[in-house]
Amino acid sequence: QVQLVESGGGLVQAGGSLRLSCAASGRTFSNYAMNWFRQAPGKERDFVAAITWSGNTTLYADSVKGRFTISGDNAKNTVYLQMNSLKPEDTADYYCAAGSTILTGQVFGRAGMAYWGKGTLVTVSS
DSSP: OOEEEEEOOEEEETTOOEEEEEEEESSOOTTSEEEEEEEOTTSOEEEEEEEETTSSOEEEOTTTTTTEEEEEEGGGTEEEEEEOSOOGGGOEEEEEEEESSTTHHHHHGGGGEEEEOOOEEEEEEO
């Protein structure tokens, strides 16, 4: 059974940092690009960042460039999202997802993802 399990969410003050983790199990994800999406209350689920398992290629949404960093640990089958300089508008449920290529999430959004985690809530207070 394929599983993506997120962790690391919580409450943080504006300007603070959090690191999210996504543990993958149940199949080999080396042929997929791993993505982070987020969904704020009442809004669409938006692409945040993506990485190939080789780690050679990363993509970011403009809204998080320079503040967020996506990385992966192949040995642990885990993908991370380091979030720095957090803003209240970063408040959302954050989801891990697997897509077929590095561009799939950014181009096709949530419709392009093959697997999803259940999400972890990040709340940034002002």
